Amino acid sequence: MSGQSIVIHGAQWGDEGKGKIVDLMTEKADVITRFQGGNNAGHTLVVNDEKTILHLIPSGILHPGKVCLIGNGVVLDPVVFCQELDKLEARGVDVSPQRIRISRKTQVIMPYHRRLDAAREAAKEGGRIGTTGRGIGPCYEDKMSRIGIRACDFADVELLKIKIEAALAEKNVLFTSLYSAPAMTVETVFEEIKDAAARLVPYLTDVDEILDTSRKQGKTILFEGAQGTMLDIDHGTYPFVTSSNTVSGNAAAGSGFTPRGLTEIIAVVKAYTTRVGAGPFPTELECESGNHMQSVGAEFGATTGRKRRCGWLDICVLRQAVRLNGPTGIALTKLDVLGGLKELQICTAYETDGKTVDYPPQQENGLAHVSPVYETMPGWAEDISGAKSWDDLPQAARNYIERIEALLETPVTIISVGPGREQTIIR
The missing domain is CATH 3.40.440.10 (Adenylosuccinate Synthetase, subunit A, domain 1)
Structure with a gap:
């Protein structure tokens, strides 16, 4: 390496x-x-x-x-x-x-970004997209609008205040006129971030x-x-x-x-599929198999704590990922979670508008209008969390991995059978 x-x-x-x-x-x-x-x-x-x-x-x-x-x-x-x-x-x-x-060129999330993110999501009611509300989107917006605060600005307090004032000129119109919220002041924003800003400066570099x-x-x-x-x-x-x-x-x-x-x-692939927040999810399960993945896999978001939606492995999604990323190898994670399921299903294609396709539709919300086409494979009952080598895995688990490799034309080079560092098989 x-x-x-x-x-x-x-x-x-x-x-x-x-x-x-x-x-x-x-x-x-x-x-x-x-x-x-x-x-x-x-x-x-x-x-x-x-x-x-x-x-x-x-x-x-x-x-x-x-x-x-x-x-x-x-x-x-x-x-x-x-x-x-x-x-x-x-x-x-x-x-x-x-x-x-x-x-030094890293964009900085400011208090008004977090506030704007939360206000927008709250205003959408039934049309929410499931943002974490941490100001990520509004910060990227300011970057593209060329009014963003960059990390290097923290080394120049006067410039920082000028840029905060310029950003608030627009943000306060949104707060007061669109979201019926009070305006923010330069002083309030600066006070909230000044200590963290000063502490961050020694970490800046090229x-x-x-x-x-x-x-x-x-x-x-x-x-x-x-x-x-x-x-x-x-x-x-x-x-x-x-x-x-x-x-x-x-x-x-x-x-x-x-x-x-x-x-x-290296493409990191979970042995099944999960999603947090809103949006289409063709292989989502609302049955005992989905509950098994959610509970055994402890599927809660590390950032939000939200319960993750669970479903069968979607090869159509992964084909798209292979096409877009060009992986040289796959790291397959959480294989152990599937232990105990009698049968496993792999989505190998979609049916949509009377046609069979093997990639996600490109039009907006296209995945909401497809039906998964499944291939069924036998599961395994053994606990594989202690497996140290390829030969330690049950034949059904090896067959599952080899089928993924064949469908994606990409080798699985790392297999994770538990959360610990030592619970990993390198091929």
């Missing part, structure tokens, strides 16, 4: 277990880089039976000596960032600026320069994505998507790394 630059991305609707895979591969990496999303993502890690949930700081922070970078494609809530620093530091983790670096130097020195770099392919702002199930590009190609744009330097792409 020496000298490689590896992208790890989610291939479904997020919550695939990317945090564990990044944590696992970090052992042999030098630099770990987060390239998109904000604290609407949650990566759950279990090390020595101790659970850690991270929202902004890359998962590699739990490995001593690793450098963790937050790229320009991320939107950073400074208050949440400082809270994560405090929690990690209380556990004895080194969170010094020598270990964590933030791009992330693209660190990445380029690391590449030239032959160091191994991991790029850690958040959310999943089907939540990509362009390629996902629009409008039920996140506010950034989640596909592997954004690893370069969201960090300042040359695309020519990327050597490997």
